[in-house]
Amino acid sequence: MNCNGVNCCDAALNAALPNGKPTSPDNPLVLASNSSLVSMVSWLCKSQTEKEPGTPAFAGCSKAPRSMTRSGAILTVLAAAPPEDGFRPPYCGSDKTVKFNVSQIDRSLLRNLDPPASTPDPMELAKHMQRPWIDHVHEWLGADVHPTENMPNYGREIAATIGTIAVVLHLDFSKLPGKPSKVKLLVEFIQFGIDCAGVADSGGGWPNNGGHGQGRKLPILFAGLLLNDAHMKQVGTWKTRFQEDEQTFYVSQADVELTHSKRWRPDARQNTPTPYETKDIGLAEWACACVGPPPALCANANWDVPYRAMNSANDPGMVLAARIMGQQQAWNHKALFDYTDRWMNRFHGAHGYSRTPKFIVDLWTSASPNATAPLCQP
Secondary structure (H helix, E strand, O other): OEEOOEEOOOHHHOOOOHHHOOOEOOEOOOOOOOEEEEEEEEOOEOOOOOEOOOOOOEEOOOOEEOOOEEEEEEEEEOOOOOOOOEOOOOOOOOOOOOOOEHHHOOHHHOOOEOOOOOOOOHHHHHHHOOOOOOOOOOHHHHHHHOOOOOOOOOHHHHHHHHHHHHHHOOEOHHHOOOOOOOHHHHHHHHHHHHHHHHHHHOOOOEOOOOOOOOOOHHHHHHHHHHHOOHHHHOHHHOOOOEHHHHOEEEOOHHHHHHOOOOOOOOOOOOOOOOOOOHHHOOOEEEOOOOOOOOOOOOOOOOOOOOOHHHHHOOHHHHHHHHHHOOOHHHHOOHHHHHHHHHHHHHHOOEEOOEEOOHHHHHHHHHHOOOOOOOOOOO
16 A cells, blocks of 8 residues: 555555465464454455446545455454354454443433434444444544445544434334334444444544544443443543544634734635634634644634534534433533534534534434433433
8 A cells, every 4th residue: 555655554464464475275374362353355446447346436645445445354263152142342452351242231221212204214324334344543544444335434424324323223213114123223333332442442543634533432432331331431531532522622812812823824725714813712613633732723713614514514413412311521522512502503504515414403403402402311
C-alpha cells in the first residue's frame, strides 16, 4: 500500500506469509491459543478502468479503492470451547476471556416506544452488522481498510447507522411489520461495542479528523449498560480519543482572542471565516479539530465551515439514544449534547447537503431535544 508517497505496508506483519512464504502443507500458519486472526479479502483491480464489479471509487491520496478490502473475518483461538451463547472476545488485545453471554443482557433497560412511520427495517439494520466491523485503524487509513461488504466505509455513515440502531432498539417491535425479534440486532450491536472497547483498551481510538472518527463511543456505553459491565459503563472517564467529543466545546475568552489574532488558522476552504465575539463565550460549539486547551487553531463560528454540517447531522441519533437511556452524565461531555440541541433547533436536521435520518428527526421532534422531555430520561 502506498500512502501519500510512503510505503505503509509491512509484509512481515502479513499472517498469510508465515516465514515469509505463502501458507501450504509444508508451511502452515500456526495459531496459538488466546489469539485472534483477522483475514481480509482485497478488491481485485489494476486501475480505475481494470477492476472487478463493485469496486469502490479510487481515492486521490492512495490511488487505490477506498476501501481496498472487500470482506473480512475474525478467527479467535481459545484454550477451551466457549459457552454456546458467549460473545466473541475482542479481536484486539491478548485477553481472550469469554466474559459475556447473551443470557446476561438486561433487556429491561430497553424501552418500548411507539415506532414512527419512518422506522427502518430492523432486520435490514441487523444485516449491516452481521459481519464484524474491523475498525482498529483510525482516521483516513481506517477508511482504506474497512471491508466494504462488512461495514460502512466512512465515519459519517458509521455514526448514522450506530445512532439509528441504538434508537431503534428502544422501540416496541411488536408494533412493527412482522413483529420481528430484537435479539439479532441487539446481539450484533453489543458485539461491536465489545470490539470497540477492545480497540480502546489496546491503545486505539478515534481522534477527530474530518468525518472519520464518529460513532464508536455509544456502542461501548450501550454494551456496558446492557451487560452491566463496570468498565465499559465508565467509557466517559477513559482517556480514549472520541471524535464527537473532541470536536465539541464551549467558546472561551481564549477562543475569542485566538480568532482575532494572527495565530488563527481557519480552514482555507472556507471563504468567510467568522471569528468568535465576547457574546459567544459559553456557547456550545464545533470545530473540525478541537482538542483543548489550547483552543483549536481552526475553530470558526461560520455554520458552513467544512465538515460541520456533515458531522453535526449524524450526532443527533447518538445523543438521542444516550438521553433515552439517561446516560448524559455517564457520557461525560456535555458540550456534545448542548451543541447538538443548538444544531437541531437551528436546522431541524437538514443543512446544505447533510441530512439527519428522518427516523431520528421524527423521534427527536416528538421528544424535544431536552433531556427532561417525556421520551428522554433525566
